[in-house]
Amino acid sequence: MEQRLENIINLIIKYIFGLGVIFFALFPIYWMFTMALKPEIEWIPTRVHWWPWNPTLLNFMVLFIPKETILDWGLVEASHAAILTLPHETATKSIINSLILSTGGTLIALFIGTCAAYSLSRYKAGSDYLFLTFRMLPPIAILMPIVIWFSTIHLLDSLPGMLLLYGLFPMPFVVWLMRSFFDDIPPEVDEAALIDGATPPQVFTKVALPLVKGGLAVTALFIFILNWSDLIVALTITHRHAITIPVQIGLFEADVGHLYGLMSALGIVAIIPTLGFGLAIQKYLVRGLTFGAIKG
């Protein structure tokens, strides 16, 4: 009887914590949503509007549709729309850039990192310390040198330059994660293939790689999230041509101040892929975040 009571109390505590988690974890995201759906008048009302009183999709439309078109369609009145004082183009470019750079950078990091990881795992080659220590350095201190170098070879504010960096920065994660996946393959598998007459490259491409297919997919999504979330690299390297979503969020400033609704709408666009992919690889997040040290 006493045991039963204790179990029930335990369960109640769990649910109280659960409710707390739901509230604290989701409220900022809820707020981002409401701001994105609010028309301009409700952005900073005199009294807090806990939900949008007059929900609108205008903020999302302004992200993609040029303001002239919006005026033509008569969606807003030109006289009192701060949105239309926006000096910038639509956010479409930053979204496309983010997609290209995050995907491309991930592929570069994955190709180079997987090769290195295999050689670390199978041949115990090289100094694996180096890569991890690299990740411990503050990116801004690495970026100062890179900006000087890129300005010398004219790679600043260019997609190729950004692709290189998005390949470089997540490299420690790729190397260590893929290495932990390669380490999971028993060495006997390689040895058997070698005895059967396969060359080392064949063992790598035909035996090892197919066995870590799942690991590759997990690593790819993980690196994509890292690149997609990056602010500091894009902020220092890009100015106009190669800007990404996180940079664009900070650019939504008009004569009247921050355009809260637009920033929130773009914020929603920004978190959709990271939330989706993150929850998809939930099981492997611990392994990813600890560089494969804790398998989870």
Place this chain on the structure above:
Amino acid sequence: MGLRSLWRDPAKFKNILQLPLMIVMNFTAMIPFALTWYVGMTNWAPQITIDWWKADFIGPLNYIRVIPDDLFLNAIGRTLLFSAVCVPVEFLLGFLLAYVFMGDFFGKKFFVLIAIVPMMVVPAAGGYTFYLMFIKLGPINGLLNLLGFGSIPFLMVAKWAYVAIILADIWQWTPFIFLIMSAALLGLPQDPINAAYVLGASRWHTFRTVVLPMLRRPTMIALILRAVESFKLFDYPFMMTGGGPGYSTQTISMNLYEAGFRYLRYGPTAAQSIVILLTMAIVGYYAVKPLRAAQRGE
């Protein structure tokens, strides 16, 4: 013979596998690093000359000037203070949550899913949302007013701006600790714990003397990774306060960003970057040791 043995010989193949990484590392890390050593010893600023090789060479002057640079040193101190508050609070909260959610119960999967959502939010978007929540007419002041506390000028006063950024950081990174500690608790061998119970140890006593020692490795890893990450703090203060009011929430990353990219003082900033890089490289070298040991299954 030559090319064939390149593919046949494992010793050579292993080097080929490393080649792309070496090229990229040298091109985007080593060359710039060497370049920065030199630039750090010049007075290069784009206002004076656009080409770094034309700037005046002034020797180690910039490195010496790092010492009395108040802005730079204060930014380091501030960043360390952020870490000193955020990391322990995040650890305690995350660990507590992991401990409460231990075991199986109806709805656990759902709660865990929600709990890790903050970590998945793009920091720039999250930082911006927290800015919106802490402004004068935002929901947090709305709530404080409802409860009769009156408004707090969160982002206008140094002390409160600090609190706001810390809360945002805790929101985003507590799930990180929660995930690691959950995995660690799940992996605990049950036998010693049950044995302790059988021997009549109390819950608390068992936790302190049996469970905690077994959690040392994951705890170390979680704390180290979080501490190193928090030293890089940039996105949240950048989006929420821009380092203000004044310089009161400027972190070291923001200080380097402002000096280098807003005021374009390339020479001194290059020197400061080198100082930070070398310091953190030494710290990082020791910090990664437990990670490495864990991977080798020691």
